Amino acid sequence: MIWAAIVVTAAGCYAVKLLGLSVPAAVLERPLVRRLAALVPIAALAALIALQTFADGRTLVVDARAAGLAAAAVALLLRAPFLVIVAVAVVVTAAVRALTG
Amino acid sequence: MTRTSVQAGLPPKPRAAVVRDALGVGTAVGLSGFAFGVTSAGAGMSVAQTCVLSLFVFTGASQFALVGALGTGGNPLAAAAGALLLGVRNAFYGLRLSQLLGLPAAVRPFAAQWVIDETSAVALAQPDRRLARLGFTVTGASLYAGWNITTFLGALGASALGDPAAWGLDVAGPAVFLALLLPMLRGRSTAASDAAGTDAAVPGGVADQRPIATTGPAGTGTSGGTARSTVGSTVGGTPGGTPGGTARSTAFPWQEAAVAALAVVLALACVPFVPAGVPVLVAVLAAPAVLAVSRLRARHSSRRSPRHSSRRSPRHSSRRSPRLSAGHSAGHSAGHSAGHSAGHSAGHSAPRSARRSPRGERR
Secondary structure, X not given: OHHHHHHHHHHHHHHHHHHHHHOOHHHHOOHHHHHHHHHHHHHXXXXXXXXXXXXXXXXXXXXXXXXXXXXXHHHHHOOOOHHXXXXXXXXXXXXXXXXXX | OOHHHHHOOOOOOXXXXXXHXXXXXXXXXXXXXXXXXXXXXXXXXXXXXXXXXXXXXXXXXXXXXXXXXXXXXXXXXXXXXXXXXXXXXXXXXHHHHXXXXXXXXXXXXXXXXXXXXXXXXXXXXXXXXXXXXXXXXHHHHHHHHHHHHHHHHHHHHHHHHXXXXXXOHHHHHHHHHHHHHHHHHOOHHHHOOXXXXXXXXXXXXXXXXXXXXXXXXXXXXXXXXXXXXXXXXXXXXXXXXXXXXXXXXXXXXXXXXXXXXXXXXXXXXXXXXXXXXXXXXXXXXXXXXXXXXXXXHHHHHHHHOOOOOOOOOHHHHHHHXXXXXXXXXXXXXXXXXXXXXXXXXXXXXXXXXXXXXXXXXXX
16 A cells, blocks of 8 residues: 555656646646645645654654754754754654653 | 846856756755655655655655655555645646746656756756756756665665664654745745745755755855845836736735644644544645635725725735735845745846856855
């Protein structure tokens, strides 16, 4: 089933790219469509952050991941490079787990 | 089109500069495929699955979203749907690029896979079709190669580490998303409510474009210029109907913040009640919801105080002035990365001159 998800995602993402290259401009140029296209990824990203940080199966928890994410936020605000942001999050999460675990 | 005026009276941009910028963006972002490889393997994907994702999905945010959802035991189709939602913006890049690159129908299926944030940013920043094609191709090729090689290495490395959770690797995904989301919430995306512009706000293409481009070597080259071009075209107004579109679709940064907040609440609220993977899909409804509310509000307030009323309404004026809002957010974007504002430079005359100067100023 993981392969199914991979195939669907690959096919879908490719189709979306090709669609943009192929459809007449008027279809996607409407302001409402563009606005939605801008806001949908924001909603998806925000939800993913929250879920992958606070969800554990079907329960909500605050654990080492929250600390890691907070550290990433600080790194981000300090304009750290992308890989540093990720590394900080990972290291802090691992450290908190090691200390509390 | 306005392309002719773009070209008028300016020295030709050297191909070498385009290639250098494109290679810089391509390698810098390509390197961060490492983060994806590690995350994917950490989420339980095999090395083969991880590599297939980078080869065939090739749009970073979607890849991170998919492995994140699958890693937490989410329904595979719901996970795929969530990933697809993040990939939608590529259609808007394609829209811009198809006009700019003028690709023959036979070439489009091959070019399509490279239609992502970074290639769009580089291509749209070029002054003419020839250089845009060059920028698109060089960025696409270097990024595709780099992203896939580093994905493979990251997956191998992570597999060797054993239990990914012990190393905190499960938080890499959210950290990536945060790096993608924050610039959008600052309203940078709103400066260019233009198609490509707005969506590049989600640098997810290959997830990391924004942070990398902000700090990376080539990123700074294109970024300052395109950011400024946004200022020029948004504030100054441009031919080609953008001003109207801009005004109508002008984003107020509060919309971004409201969408994000509502999405978080929706997602977390339904965690106990629906299978994993579904909360993201529910949360996405925050986007149309906020849009609907703001439309209602706009309609409501415009009925009360007509737009061109000579009587000033101080309570509403700041909120309702699209020009002000556009200018404000354009200011925000100055100095930041290429992605979102590049869209503007495609069709407008202001960008080019603005674009050239930062090249000189660059350290």
